[in-house]
Each structure stands twice: as C-alpha cells, then as structure tokens.
Amino acid sequence: MLVEQAIALIANGAPKDQVAERVGDALEAPHKEGVDLNLVRQALDVVERTGPQEASLQEARGLLLRSLDGNLPSAPKAGHLVTGTETGTSVVLDEFRPARGIADSGDAPLFALSLLAIAVGLWLSVRLRPGYSIRELKRRTAADEDGEGRKR
Template sequence: MSALLLVGVLSGSARADEEESDQASVLAEQAISLIANDAGDARVAERIDDALMAPEKEGVDLALVRQALDVVERPGRTEAADERAEALLLDALGGKLPSAPKTGTFATGTETGTSTVLGEFRPARGVSDTGDAVLLGLAGAATVGGLWLSHRLRPPHTIRQLEHTTAEEVER
C-alpha cells in the first residue's frame, strides 16, 4: 500500500494536466504544432481562440491570428488552407517561434533547443513504387538462390556402419 502511495505522490510532477498558458505567443505556437500534426480543425480553432483571449498578447499580431482562425473555420479542409493558416500564425509571431533557442545559450530544463515543427510522419505501406518492387524482387531472388545453393552444395550423406574391429585386424 505504501509503494502505491509513494508512486502516486512522486508522479505528481509528471502529470500532463497543467494549466494552459496565458501567453498568446505560446498558444499560437501550439496551434501551429496542432496544424502540422493534423489534430483536427476543432482543436486548432480552440487553441487559436485561446490565443485571442489570452491576457498576455505582446509579440503577437492579433489581426493575423483572427485571419488564421477564419481560414481554419472555413468548411472543406484542404492542405492549402492548413498551410495558409500556419503561415498566418507564424507571421503573427513575427516569423520566429517563441520557443526558438536564443543564439549563444544552451537549452535547459524543458527547452528542446530547436524551433522546428515537423509534420506527421506517414510512411508508405506495401509496394508503393518501382524501387520497392525491385527491392522485393531482389530479396526473393536472393532467397531462392540461397536455398538452391544450399541444396546443390550440401555435403553427401554417407552412412557409415560402425563395426567392432579387433587389434589384430587393425594391424593388418
């Protein structure tokens, strides 16, 4: 019982339900991340709305943030609209993310030391192009060739019968 209580007490610092930021710049950056990772229009619009309502609005052009919200809330989501909203939010931040590392300083604490927002990684499944087909064919040929060589070059199976020989027979 004490072990469970100890785990519960010590894990409190790692909980993810912390309060939302009150800085519009941080919320706009989070909206950019949500767009890049296809989080859905509702979540992106909510985060942009939070950025518009945030008490600390310095460093953010709210007119561009409103335009980004209009782009996200339009029906018929497209990749071009996502790119437009992301560009508007980045322009609203002055072209630089607030989490971008400052030159000449080391990343500490929860800082990552980068300001790159990567899109969601979706690798192709199965044979998607001729390069994959060629690689699959070469792998099959190597397997068939290896099986054929192992059969062709195997040593002959000889059965030797052990016989009891006496010392006199061995000397002959």
C-alpha cells in the same frame, strides 16, 4: 505561446475545433507582443470555414508561422544551454507517415530482387550440400572404433 501551440496541434493532426479554440485563445490573450494579430484572425477564419480539413489547416499553419515572423517563443536564447525537456529547436515538423506496401516504382524491383536472392540462396544450399550427413559420419566413426575407443 498559444500561437505556437496551435501550430503544434496542426502538425500533430488535431481536429479543427481544437485548433480554432487555441487560435481564439491566442486572440484573447492578455500579452500579444511579437504576434501579427491580423494574420492570426485570418488563420482563425481559415480554420473555421467549411471545406477539406487538411488543406485549410495547412493554410492556417502558414498564416500562424508568418504571424510570429520566425520568432517562436520556445526557441532557445543565444548562450542558453538546452536542458531537461527542452529540445533546443523551434521547428515543428509534420507527422511522419511512411507509405505501406509497394508505394512507388522503386519498391517493386527491390522486392523482386529480394525474392530472387532468396531463391538463389535456397538453390545453392541444395546444390552445394555434401553427400553425407553428420549422423552418417557418426555412424561410420562408431563402426570404425571398437568398444574401448581404439581404432581397429
């Protein structure tokens, strides 16, 4: 479980010291069945070495995943229904960080097309507008009727 928690910390952008602490706890845990301790030690060395944090944490994540050999403790058992807070999956995804602004070559043409659609819509609204307004129609109707509501 501690190795899986370390993987989740990496996926959620935790600092190196928190990840190193969790991996160290995994090495000192009393029950170490189902985990390749050599790979966990290598992951701890990778986390503790100096260098860029993101690259070393991703390398450590790969080592930790291999140490479990695909047998994550939180994975649902066959025939066991998922209930409550269980997600029914053992996949730990990276944090989703969408790009902001115009990020690639496809965004600029879409932005230009949306501006063109707005401009064409405004032009059509002025071009196809009737020559009279509702206020003018009400005035004409009131002038056509006498005071009793009958037409002249």
